[in-house]
Amino acid sequence: MGLRHADTWGRRRRSLDLCALLCLLVVSVASAAEDVYQETRGPFTIHYGPRTRVDLDRIIDFLTAGREQLCGALGLEDPRPVDVTLCETAGEFDEALGFDAPWFYAGVAFADEREMVINLPVAALELKQVLTHELCHIYLSDALGDRLAVVPRWMNEAIAKSLSDEWNESEDILLRDAVLAGHLLDFEQIERSFPAEHRASTIAYAQSATFLEFAESRYGPGVLGRYLAGVRGGRSHGAALTDACGVPLTVVQEEWLTYLRKHYRKVLLLYRIDELIFFVMAVLVVAAVIATVRRRRRWEASQSHADRELPPSMVSPEHPRPCQDRQGKRRIHS
């Protein structure tokens, strides 16, 4: 009994040891899953998980270049430090944001917290542009302070997109289709929030960016600087933009729409011309192949006809095959 008790106790000890080991493992795994590394370089602190495969030097280079470009454009001298959280999966991204983001979100900026969260798989192809875009939202808040509230969402995105040189082919195609079909969004619709659906959201970003870029090119460089100065000075968004362009906002919008329609009609026409040229070339190739086949058949027919005209002894294996010379005279190869 005593031995049996000791044996039971020994087994219990082993079970307890095993439990402790398992608990230790679970705690270790849980803490490893929650581990976040961070590295501070200059005005940026990068946060990333153990599974994040990232080239920090490259990220810092992009951020540093973006900072320099944005400071010049927004009139900032030495903005305060910014935290950058890099996420390897959509789950990590949602967790870092605290909400479920649409699948196409590449990054989100929290200007008040001076933090940006980057969804690496989505941002990968345009990482430099995405980092600069999110940084721009934070620096724009620095540049305008409380006056940022008068800037509509579309203008905020237009500035971020324009200054980050963020543009890709799919945006161009979606904007082209929306312009030609008359499906652009009213700016009032995107004054405070953007659509959650991918296509509409892409069009909203693209039309906002092209509006600002058109204003800069049509009414001279410096439109953005004058607009920001106007907002800082207490002007409303509409008044500041009107002052910056020198014409009423309705005129700017009308001219921008006319420009977009002309531009995309021309693009579509060139595209159609390309298609037409390709079609004509394809028809010419097919016609050439058919003509060659027909010539070959005619030549074979004339040869068999010539063979039939010769006496049987002339086409016997002992004699060479007759053919036509350039003057059409039959000759014999020797």
Ligand SMILES: [Zn+2]
């Ligand atoms: Zn943005």
